[in-house]
Amino acid sequence: MSNKSEVIATENLIKTKKRSQSADVWRRLKKSPTAMIGLAIIVLFLFMALFAPLIADYDDEAIKMNVRERLQPPSTTHIFGTDEFGRDIFARIVWGTRISLFVGLISVSIALSIGGFLGAIAGYYGGRLDNAIMRVLDVLLAIPTILLAITIVAALGASVLNLMIAVGVSNIPGFARVVRAAVLSVKDEEFIEAARAIGANDFIIIVRHVLPNSMAPIIVFATLKVASSIMGISSLSFIGLGVQPPTPEWGSMLAGGRAYIRDYMYIVMFPGLAIVMAVLSLNLIGDGLRDALDPKLK
Amino acid sequence: MSDKLLKIEDLVVQYITDDGIVEAVNGLNITVDRGKTLGLVGETGAGKTTTALSIMRLIPHPPGKIISGGIELDGMDLLALNEQRLEKIRGDVVSMIFQDPMTALNPVITVGDQIAEAIMIHQKVGQAQASQKAREMLEIVGIPGNRSNEYPHQFSGGMKQRVVIAIALSCNPKLLIADEPTTALDVTIQAQVLELMKSLKVKFQMGMVLITHDLGVVAEVCDDVAIMYAGRIVEQGTLEEVFTEVKHPYTEGLFNSIPNIDDRKEKLKPIRGLMSDPYNLPKGCSFCDRCDYAMPVCETEKPPKIYFSDTHFVECHLYRDQQDFKLKGGMK
Amino acid sequence: MSEVILEVKNLKKYFDTPRGKLHAVDDINFSIEKGKTLGLVGESGCGKSTTGRVILRLLEATEGEVIYEGVNINHLDKEGMRRLRKEMQIIFQDPFSSLDPRMTVSEIIEEPIKLNKIIEDPKARFERVLELMDLVGLSRRLMNTYPHELDGGRRQRIGIARALSLDTKFIVCDEPVSALDVSIQAQILNLLKELQDKLGLTYIFITHDLSVVNHFSDDIAVMYLGKLIEKAPAEMLFTNPIHPYTKALLSAIPRPTLDKKVEKIILKGEITSPINPQNNCRFSDRCNHAEEICRSQEPALEEVAPGHFVACHLFKK
């Protein structure tokens, strides 16, 4: 290529926007049909959660008892049937979406911010600080996650807020470990040393170099944790420690319907399916993201 | 029996990936005589390791695939054999040493057992006898036999490579393929291992394909040299021929790129540019875009094979009409 | 009369390991004149990279002084160090891991300029980035690509451009070509040489490859297990090596030529690591000439000819 044409080509290229890396990830994610199915399902759930009032009336269909219409099998008026109090199961599932997604996201945010902070400083600074943090987390990790959550809710009392706290806190050690491992794997890379050599301070190094490069496993883990938190929330509600009736929640719907499974199987069928679909969709996305974010594994 | 131990003809190996087809090896021809050592020289991406794995029939599939050509080892057509027959040949007739000794040994099996395994498979002997032989092999490569119960992590890099060599030679193969056996080692350790390989070559009277990027190693160990570029042999000859009468511009470039340790004032003359995109090799000579001697014909036509002796040939347009063409750089 | 730009005095760097104190760098001394290249040679674990990093204070020295243009940098505060970093730079061995994979070529080269507020105007800064890319032979059209899209040679050019982006006078080159193919290696070596001539740079060239260092350096220092065992002008070291280790190292290099076969000195044993070292010559258990004194007393670095220093008990004979 001659000099002149190179200059022209250069100028053209400078004008074109640089290709962003998130676009790359999205391009790879799109290639995975399972991840796309997961995404479609979760978008559907989000849609349901956002527009719940337009789909079903909260007071009238999801909460109000209607003894005359109790235990009706699925039909055109009640597509998922009605429960033991004559409430529309579909309406309750739609409203339950709000609780599950909201509590799931909030508790993961709690765990991510606290656990992530602890893990990041433990990993980056190492030494005694790391040791101290990790020993404390070892204690939390010695109690199985769901048991820790149960214990917290048992002590604080069952409410949506306490549920978020319980599920959030019990996930802190997991996030701390993942973030710490991610930071550790990046910390000793030479480009971190290079940044120090050009005079960057710890703050710039963490924000500009460490975090962006350790995001991938954290994003994947967070996605999977939203899934497991949704499961955890319904588990707690199932044993009566989560969202209290009559508030519609998938787990407590299952608990309520338990007594009627011999003859009215649909009562437990649909709320359970809702949990499976929500959790599965997030797991599918998490798996897809893992592959898309780390092309080396392919 | 012919004196050719290994004969590869027109070998084509491709890797089929999402991004396209890589012609890792395209039309490769080499022969190795019994008891002789061929140095296969080239840079990253030249297709050296693919060639080695093809001889072992261990090309990972997918994505790799041997498309066409022939590989004849000790009179056997390797490409016609089924997996069971190949398993009998691997480790017995032909064996291989891999580049990185740190990862080439199974971390959870003792080194003695790793050597004995090959012996038990091919020589149909019991555990005790195989272990005894394994200890002898360790002694041969310069490791005390009583260390056979240790695990790989208890050995240093150079020692590990000796163990790998012991595994490869345990069944007295006719052909040894050594893929950059000393590249991962320190200089003084490299000297030890090369010395060992030279003596073992004589002791076991085997043929060897030594894959390397280091012409210095070639000068020390090899009888013949094949220079590989973009999946083809561009020049081959005896060590003497290739080192004293360089014919291919790429070979010349390689020599000129190496700092001469005995003449520190000499200026390096690197080869310009980069190796062609393996997804998209040029139509003509693969080297033409980096070649100082390139002519119009180089871009459009595959260069012919020109022989200067029974053993020395080059694939280059420069010599088609004038066999006595001289490269500018000449020799040092 | 050329002036000394950097002086290293009694430099030590120890690491705590589960098995004891690792004497990675143990009491080494040397100095470099402005515009010259010092080759720091040795095999893995000899402490050459650690030395490079301690000099730049990427690692804190355990003991000893690093004096850059008359300033003892071990005593500088953060701000003083920041100012100095503009002059002292490093080029890394591994062009794969030394560039942030999430930044484009131009961002990588621009970062030091921005960070150190060398040029505040974005447009002028951008011009400077392009200038640097030209200087190291990177085509401008690569400015928006990511490092992983490029080959090793080009990545190393990015690393060089980054090191030059400040008011660089002194560069520690830590095995800058050992990860590269021979033909690319020669390109980078020539580039480094040109840049030195053009910009008057001073290099410490760390490598395990003696042929590269010979080609490149004015002085050569050989290290073994944390100790500096021989130091001399390159010419002298290659024609008249004195330390048995240097001799072995020189003879061990495979030479790509058929004539002038060098007698190989094959050392016994392998490189260990300098954990809790004894008071002996650290090379004594591998040395083919070791005597009683070598095992009981550590040899000091002594000047045997003008500019030629050796740490060996046997040279007097």
Place this chain on the structure above:
Amino acid sequence: MTKYILRRILMMIPVMLGVTLLVFFIISLTPGDAASMILGQEATEESIAELREEMGLNDPTIVQYVRYMGDLFQGDMGNSYATGKTVNSEIAQRFPNTFVLTVSAIFLSVLISIPIGVVSATRQYSIFDNVGMIIALVGISMPSFWTGLLLIIAFSLKLGWFPSGGMEGFISLILPAFTLAIASTASITRTTRSSMLEVIRQDYINTAKAKGVTRNVVIRKHALKNALIPAITVIGLEFGILLGGAVLTETVFSWPGIGRLMVESIQRKDTPMVLGSVIVFALAFSVVNLIIDILYAFIDPRIKSNYS
């Protein structure tokens, strides 16, 4: 080796102390008054105050904790507020049931998951692999209490093969064990597969093949042992999840284990019982982790030699 095991046991002590401290303080946050609970609604103010004093409930939490730990070291976890029986006896009676349930579940998981994971990896992208992995993902996504209900509907209520709850012999173990095993089976399968995929790309697998080792032996002898190292980690973690899951499964199947005991105690605000159950769960989990670490040392010689 003994040194390694001893070290690991010693490391457990501070963790368990931490666990008791943490759990004790969390549970001390429980609103309501123990004394009035024990004495019931008819109790007088004075008798409640008296009992409070007697139980030491007026002391600061930390003092109460020290007292509790003192008793705990003597093997006494206090008395149930609800039944008055000792927590020890109740837990001793229930623990074996949870033990049987979780151990059969983990055996079931390992037995199913390792072979499937290995075959999936060796035939990556085959139909077996693809279908297997989708099933595994669905398995992970199913809440055990729901799966349990479905299994009761199908195999107990409709087919009548197994009892729907209670604990009468081996036959009543099958449904709860299977329910509990589903999620861990799925997750161990996935781990085995991915670590197997990782391992079969390693150089030493090529070395083995180059020796002439047959494909099956390469997988069984060379790859599996290495792939088990990460798989065992996950088996340990899954055991923790199983213990947690036991709470739900025991509830669904009315299985008289400590999981159900804990839920019942929470509902009855029987704090000593809750405390005791959580501590026993944590102890069980720590012992499992200890066993896992010892297993590691047997499989991976690198760990052993670090401590010899």
